[in-house]
Amino acid sequence: MERPEWHAQLLSADLEVKMNRALAAFALLSAGVLSACQTTQVGGDGGSSSKYSRVVARDLQGGFMPNETLEFWPAVVPGEPVSAARVGIDPVSGGQYTYFSRGKSELLLPSGETWILGCRKDTIRGTTLCNMNFEPMDQGLIMNVTTSGAVRSICVGGHDFPGRRALVRIDQHPAISSDRNGCFHGGSAQRVASQLNGAQVLQTEAVEWPYDSGIQRQFALSGSYPAAKRLFRYALNADSTLFASPGE
Numbered sequence: 660m661e662r663p664e665w666h667a668q669l670l671s672a673d674l675e676v677k678m679n680r681a682l683a684a685f686a687l688l689s690a691g692v693l694s695a696c697q698t699t700q701v702g703g704d705g706g707s708s709s710k711y712s713r714v715v716a717r718d719l720q721g722g723f724m725p726n727e728t729l730e731f732w733p734a735v736v737p738g739e740p741v742s743a744a745r746v747g748i749d750p751v752s753g754g755q756y757t758y759f760s761r762g763k764s765e766l767l768l769p770s771g772e773t774w775i776l777g778c779r780k781d782t783i784r785g786t787t788l789c790n791m792n793f794e795p796m797d798q799g800l801i802m803n804v805t806t807s808g809a810v811r812s813i814c815v816g817g818h819d820f821p822g823r824r825a826l827v828r829i830d831q832h833p834a835i836s837s838d839r840n841g842c843f844h845g846g847s848a849q850r851v852a853s854q855l856n857g858a859q860v861l862q863t864e865a866v867e868w869p870y871d872s873g874i875q876r877q878f879a880l881s882g883s884y885p886a887a888k889r890l891f892r893y894a895l896n897a898d899s900t901l902f903a904s905p906g907e
Contacts, residue, residue, distance in 0.1 A: 764890050810849065857882050
C-alpha cells in the first residue's frame with residue numbers, strides 16, 4: 660500500500676519540534692535544574708545568567724510582539740549550541756507563541772490546540788520543505804507551504820484508507836472533499852486556506868485503515884491562522900540578536 664502524502668509531511672516539522680522539546684525537558688531534569696529550582700531571571704528581576712538558565716530575560720521589545728520572554732534550553736546533544744527561544748502572547752487568539760533561534764515556531768491556543776511551524780533541509784534533493792501544521796497528531800491539518808507561507812497542499816492527518824476521501828468543514832462553510840489520499844491540491848487547497856482566515860472552528864473527517872468509516876474531529880481555531888502565518892514567516896527570518904542574552 661502506498662504511504663499517504665501526509666506521513667512524510669508530518670515528519671518534516673511537528674515530530675522534530677516535539678521531540679526536541681521533550682529531550683530538552685529531559686536534559687533539564689537530568690541535570691537537576693528543575694528540581695533544584697535553578698531557573699535564573701535577568702532584566703526586570705535582575706540577577707545573572709547561568710549555563711542551564713531557562714528564563715533569562717522578560718518584557719523584551721523589538722520581537723514578533725512586545726513584552727516577550729527569552730528562554731535558554733541546554734543542548735540536547737553534547738557539543739551542540741544552547742537553544743534559545745522568544746515567548747509571547749498573540750493578542751487575537753490569546754495563544755502563547757514560541758519561536759526558536761533555529762527557525763522553528765509554534766502557537767499554543769488557550770483551548771489546547773497547537774500550530775507547529777517550520778522548515779527543514781532535504782539534503783538528498785537539495786530542497787527546503789516547510790510545514791504549517793495544525794494539530795497534526797490528532798487528525799488536524801498538515802499544510803505544506805513555501806518559505807513565504809503560500810500553501811502548496813493540505814492533508815488531513817490520520818487519513819490512510821486507500822481510495823477514500825477525507826472531509827474538511829470550516830465554520831459554517833460547506834464541507835470540502837479531498838482527493839483519494841486525504842489531501843487537497845491546487846484550487847481546493849487554496850479554498851481551504853482562504854476559509855481558514857479568521858475561522859473559529861475546524862471539523863475534519865478521516866478514514867483510518869482498516870476501519871472503513873469516517874472519524875470526525877472538531878478543533879478550535881480561534882481566528883489563529885493569520886497569526887500562525889505571520890509567526891512562521893517571522894521565525895524563519897528572525898535576527899540572531901533577538902536571542903542574545905542581555906549583556907552580550
